[in-house]
């Protein structure tokens with residue numbers, strides 16, 4: 001009795017569901033400590049102390065009816081103001097509370113913006129490899145996700161193909177940096193070129209093309225790498241941010257959209273996004289956690305924990321002969337599978353109690369994603385398995 005669209009979406013979710021079931025099965029057989037689950041992007045680093053303190057202080061100090069009540073669909077005015085001030089300080093932007101809309105994580109924000117923008121058959125371009133849920137988020141509004149194939153040399157966006165795939169129906173371009181699943185940070189050079197292409201295409205077709213920057217990993221960047229703030233490079237940029245990874249709060253569902261004044265049709269965009277937030281059933285972002293994050297805008301998780309994992313995993317895999325780009329951000333490593341069939345390789349990994357996700361799930365076959373947001377010891381214990389896997393299987 002379920003809808004045709006949902007039948008398809010349920011079918012497409014089966015790889016991750018199967019992985020989850022497999023993890024439980026292996027844990028029952030061998031003990032959870034002997035199963036090396038690198039399949040999920042669930043932070044293993046604790047939220048900063050400031051979060052706990054903020055929760056307690058807010059509960060003790062604020063009027064509870066106001067704290068837990070409904071508010072404007074865009075969120076608490078003071079919280080939005082604090083976010084705008086923090087962004088202005090960090091990126092020399094000029095936002096105010098009017099440019100910020102509090103959302104139910106990045107996922108909520110992306111759904112709000114696609115609901116706001118898309119007519120049926122409108123196209124959203126994205127670059128492979130990409131977070132698989134993008135397909136669902138675009139399909140939710142009958143949009144078409146157009147995928148630009150990966151440039152596996154460095155996993156920067158393939159701009160030649162991008163140019164060819166932009167059409168008069170292109171409503172938005174969705175980018176994610178630091179990237180899930182590659183950990184690559186899009187360089188300033190890439191962003192400047194991408195912005196120039198978009199401007200030229202807008203002119204050629206007489207259309208508006210929005211650049212949607214999905215940035216849940218902005219704060220997880222290593223070796224002092226710069227993560228360009230995209231509103232400064234392209235006027236029709238909308239930023240989707242989330243505290244799921246930056247403060248290790250994925251279950252609390254809190255994030256925001258930035259819709260700058262310079263974005264085409266700003267007034268209608270912000271009004272519509274407010275209403276979209278309501279009518280999609282979010283109504284508003286969780287009220288307590290809006291207040292909490294406002295007090296934690298300078299707080300950080302312990303990045304060094306992820307960095308140690310990154311160094312251990314990357315150096316070991318490369319020494320065994322694996323090919324991969326050293327990730328500069330997020331907590332994922334995207335490795336070329338020693339055999340061409342990535343799904344089969346991930347099944348072979350399972351036989352060593354290692355759970356990793358095939359690149360096919362990110363529109364990039366021949367690779368696999370290893371989420372290293374796990375205990376250091378889990379990586380140490382899994383390394384012999386990774387070594388055996390490449391020795392036993394070669395292209």
Ligand code: PLP
Nearest residue numbers: 041105106107131176180242244
């Ligand atoms: N975008 C990307 C690239 C992600 O990796 C994720 C979650 O893993 C999300 C969006 C959704 O994040 P949130 O928990 O903020 O909804």
